[in-house]
Amino acid sequence: MALSDSLTILSLALAAEAAFGYPHRLYTGIGHPVTWIGRLIKGLDRILNREARSFGERRAAGILALLILLAATGLVAWALELLLLPLGILGLVLLALFSGTLIAQRSLHEHVAAVAKGLREGGLDGGRSAVAMIVGRNPRSLDEAGVSRAAIESLAENFSDGIVAPAFWLGLGGLTGAALYKATNTADSMIGHRTSRHEAFGWAAARFDDLVNLPASRLTALLVVAAAALHRGASPRGAWRAVWRDASHHRSPNAGWPEAAMAGALGLRLAGPRVYGDVRVEDRWMGDGRAEANADDIDRALALYRTACLLLFALATGSALLTWIIVR
Template structure:
């Protein structure tokens, strides 16, 4: 029942500014740990082996922290609060809705808002590209920020949840195929792929059911394989037919335009702010389904 209560608490309070303006968020602390190991160990020869060792250290530290919080007999409240902090439903929806609201005001404001939640180049985006980026980020981060941590809490409690968040943070920082991180970040990227394999597919199911569009399930696996990530394509491939829009497609990274294939190519390639709003509604419904699953699991 702790998981269901944590999901409800996160949806109610989100990320209160009064708290995180005074204390570092756990994600910030995880990022500092990754950054320190990157600075100290990502050098010289055998960088892949050093990256594997770094992941082992990070995972061990995350598991130990979760165990220390959860092991005392009367630690239920502390575990509940910690789990709620590590979920991100309300903050995700707030950031995505902010893009729709900004885009309604002006294109430059929409670009600035979406730049806060995506890693692609935003300076030359038109309105539909801003809306597509917001929808894609919403679907992918619903998997990474809500479904996956909840799934791992259900499997192994707070320690497993913290391990997932640590690996996901490491992947977001060093899991890139760049000259500096291709070898050192290999272990973080591969482990993140593994930990997200089931949650990404579960997210796709939740989105399709929430959108009343289960009839589209047969096309989701094929569309998901078009994505460069083995997991991120699943929630995107699910939400695209639910909304009737095309996602992915060409976009620019670090000044270089890349011709990615379209997901749901027959959908509307010019989504609008209202489509971003609709995506948020679908993700709240999917969250409610996940909450029901967590509650039923606890009762069982």
């Protein structure tokens, strides 16, 4: 696929997904591409991840599972491109609608906004119930500030791997590139954990996900810094300073970049020690502001997020126009 086509598809996909999201009726009727990918991952896990095998054998099985997943996902997406590209503008529009299902701007905003609403209308219990839908940590361990920080951290991290990363690979590789990324990211979220069952089998998925998220996490941080420059009360200098100082100290090679940028922009401290299930994780703080976040800070983060999404759309659209000019 020509770069001009893939960037055009990206611009249209971002606009369509922001406007309409993924209709609930469609989800209940046929599911979602991520749920389809998830079923394949569950099947591969059930068939290939045998507990009787050695650690090395299970790691090799995990590599095989990832290759099968990527091959199956890539072939379906590539077939759709071959089918639709010859249709010209109509084909690009249809590919954009398919591609938009792999981006989550609207749903991320709705889920994080629900946490602020939960805190305001239902108090701490309402906030805990809402934040439990988007984070893996134990909600019972969170006070109001912890709930608010968790929501903002989830917003920052998922802006990177739920929006910027699939957009990045869509712009470079069309629907096939975005689908391959989404398959990798879904595999990491399902089997890329250091548990007794998945430490070996999920190793390949986790390491490959780290690799493919590297460029998007850095781009996300730059988008947040740029968005902060457009918001009164946000600090682009603070965002850049936090990224430079703190991002590399996060336990994830990628999550620290958007989290540090968001923390510095809003004058907050994010990440830090937290509890997953019954396990306390001693992570470094991102940012050097106040830790006592609240629902108003969630609103501030969402405003910054909306601006960063607009900047991403502008970048995609400008790049598409530039490539069309060069081609002509």
